[in-house]
Amino acid sequence: MQATFQALTDALVPESEQHGYGPHIGSADMGVHEYIIYGLNHYISIQQQLDRCIIPLAYPTAIMLDVAAIQLVNAQQAQPSSQSLFPKGRMFSYLSRKDRVRTLSVLENLNLDLYLLPSPYKNNSGLVKHVVDVLNRFSLFGYYSEWPAYGTTRLFPPDYRRLEFFPLCWQQVGYPGVSLGYRDFRGFLLKMRRSEG
Amino acid sequence: MKTDPDVIVIGAGAGGPVVAKELGELGIHVLVLDAGPWYGNEKWPEPNKSRGKAKESSDPSDLDGFLYRKQLTRLENDMNDLVSGKFRWGAADRRRGPWYRNIPDQAILWQSAGIGGSTLHYYSNSPRAFPEAINNEWPINYDELIPYYEKVEATLPVEFAPTTTKEALFYYGAEKVGFPLNRTLDVTSVGYRPQPNAILPPNEHLMNPDYSLEELSHMEGCTLSGHCGQGCPYGPSLEKMAKRSTTVSYVPLAMKTGNVTFRPNTFVTNVLTEFNANGNEQVVGVKIRDTWTGENEELRAKVVVMAAGCIETPRLWLNSKLPHNPWVGRGLTNHYMDMVTGTFEEETLMNILGSTSTNPFVGHTSAARMDYPGLGMIETIGESPGLSAQQLFGFSQYGYNSLRQSDSDMWDQRGRLVGNELEQAMQGYGRTLTLSAITDDEVLYRNGVELDPHIKDEHGAVPFVHYSPSKKSKERREKLIEIATNILQQAGAKKVHRADLPPNYFIHLHSTMRMGFVVDTSCEAYQVDRLYIADNSVDYNALGGPNPTLTTQALATRTAKLLANKYF
DSSP states (O other): OHHHHHHHHHHHSOOOGGGOOOTTTOSTTTTHHHHHHHHHHTSOEEEETTEEEEOOOHHHHHHHHHHHHHHHHHTTSOOOOSSOSSTTOOGGGGSOHHHHHHHHHHHHTTOSOGGGSOTTTTTOHHHHHHHHHHHHHHHHHHHHSSGGGGGGGTTSOGGGOOOOSOOHHHHHHTOOOSOSOOOOOOOBSOOOGGGGO | OOOOOSEEEEOOSSSHHHHHHHHHHTTOOEEEEOSSOOTTBTTOSSTTTOOOSOSOBOOGGGBOHHHHHHHOOOOHHHHHOTTTOSSSSSOSOTTSOOOOOBOOSSOEEOOOOSTTGGGGTSOOBOOOOOHHHHTTTSSSOHHHHHHHHHHHHHHTTOEEOBOOHHHHHHHHHHHHHTOOBOOOSSOOSOEEEEOEESBOOBOTTTTOTTSOHHHHHTSSSBOOOSOGGGTOOOSSSGGGOSBOOGGGTHHHHHHHTTSEEEEOSEEEEEEEEEEOTTSOEEEEEEEEEETTTOOEEEEEOSEEEEOSHHHHHHHHHHHTTOOOOTTTTBSOBOOOOEEEEEEOOHHHHHHHHSSSOOOTTSSOSSOEEEEETTTEEEEEEOOOHHHHIIIIISOOSSOBGGGSOOSOSSOSEESBOOHHHHHHHHHTGGGEEEEEEEEOOOOOTTOEEEEEEEEEETTEEEEEEEOOOOHHHHHHHHHHHHHHHHHHHHTTOSEEEEOOOOSOEESSOBOSSOBTTTBOTTSBBSSSBTEEEOSGGGOSSOTTSSOSHHHHHHHHHHHHHHHHHHHO
């Protein structure tokens, strides 16, 4: 499952070897695949008989991506490499970046046999579209927000995370982070009439 | 012995605290219930970690600006993450998932539980509705709303946004296209203007280097920090915070009347009714569930005001099995939005602005607008990097830019960006101007909120939400996005990207419990006596395009007055 999500973020977010987050972060995507797994596993909670329970979506989502990748390969729309680009990966992680994006596109456009997808996605087009979109949004928000900079605490419950360094993506895009204010006041174009007295 | 309140208000978002403050000033006892946490109240020093010692708070001395500042960290993931952020639609306990809404499509539904509701994260944009969208459409006239608009504008207060670099660029582009400056609050013609925002004007010393930014952040006035969406905890005290979420404006004012109590962490699961002597169904109270302990309780009052928002108000009606009305939950509008982002070269910016960057994260997050009666509006947006990337480059009905051949020469890129093209786009972040096209979309019966027949959470059947725009709404959005693109191009943008957002993008929601269909002109339900509604759901339509909050607050002021006259 980890490999599938690594393959996902690898296809969506920029190549990031140059980030040099050091060994404690490890993976090339700054651990963003773990952000997606956490998000998917906390996304839907419902009542079942007497219990409120979470529907963990990460595992079936990974299977959905692999099943979709197999369908693409079988239809000769994608060419797998001879081995997984990520350890222990399944079919999705055998595909090139472009074919991985194409797999997402095929899923989102429902251009495949929905019967072959795992529960809860089987013949559930609305949920497929919704979650495939989520995968894109989570990847980008995980990557460009401060989440990677929670470092070793990033998978702690939200209130126990601590920023361990300045988010490198923020540095890259020139965002100064938390600010007390900016001296960029250029005047008022209009004032409320009542304040003019 | 504890006595029942006169009025129970469900929801402490944009509308609920307004009703509470107005009624409290008339000596009416009000209890306001909200499903989420309370930030900035001493009774809940760690509102996300434990349920606290108290259940409710009514003493203004409980309010604490330092606590508010500590809790609102201004970090976009910590604050705005839709799954685990402090401002999310979910319980105070962030270890738990958010409360589920079934939207079977690409979708973002951006609401926040908590005292302040979605005003916790809103950009404070407070324009009035377009008069032409009210007159001859709504069952009431625009003129009737004006005194209430004025009262809310003075109370929050609302001021025209200051100009920073990004607004200067927008005004430059709008002028080059030939649009006039619209010097009005009552918009009847096309033009641009600063946003009327519920944000205190910048402190007069902001540009004075003798005052440090740390000092200024503890003084009155906006510091242009750009953290509107993260709550903005800057000011000398809680009730003087620069961004006027209701939690720092109407909530403290309501508490000061001595007649209003707020209770967070309380989800209303049922509205209770009985038949009165006239044979009419009338409200008698509510059933609640404590979100920390799961305890249920019944509370009684003479009047109940639903202010739970466009999704939860109809959901609560339906889950309470209140009388059948075919328009309950129906007619949902969401301003069918889109966004275009222009990236500029340093030299262009230097020539126009005397600066090599726009720094979109500086100043009010949304500070300038173009009103276009008949189509909707265009406004500037300058969010932090994660939120920008997610909305601009990760959320689209178009698909992936790299997989499609563009069929238009208007935009250099369209839809989702991935890998290197995403990296390049974000490298230009500091030199971007983003415009949002916000459509006056049509009310359609097919759009709305129903109960999901298969899925329940601890509060009952979950909402099933669906929206697809009409042909006319699609045409209007195309026109608006072309105008917005033209403004960017005229301003000198080197590259323009169009997000092509999906229809189920819910930031402005309205009209799911429409006036004239579900509620009468005083916002009392036709079918249940003593039951009122005070949120965007009573809107007859999408207001012509302007942001909905001020109109909801004006209506709430009016509803409180009419309610008090009738029942107290």
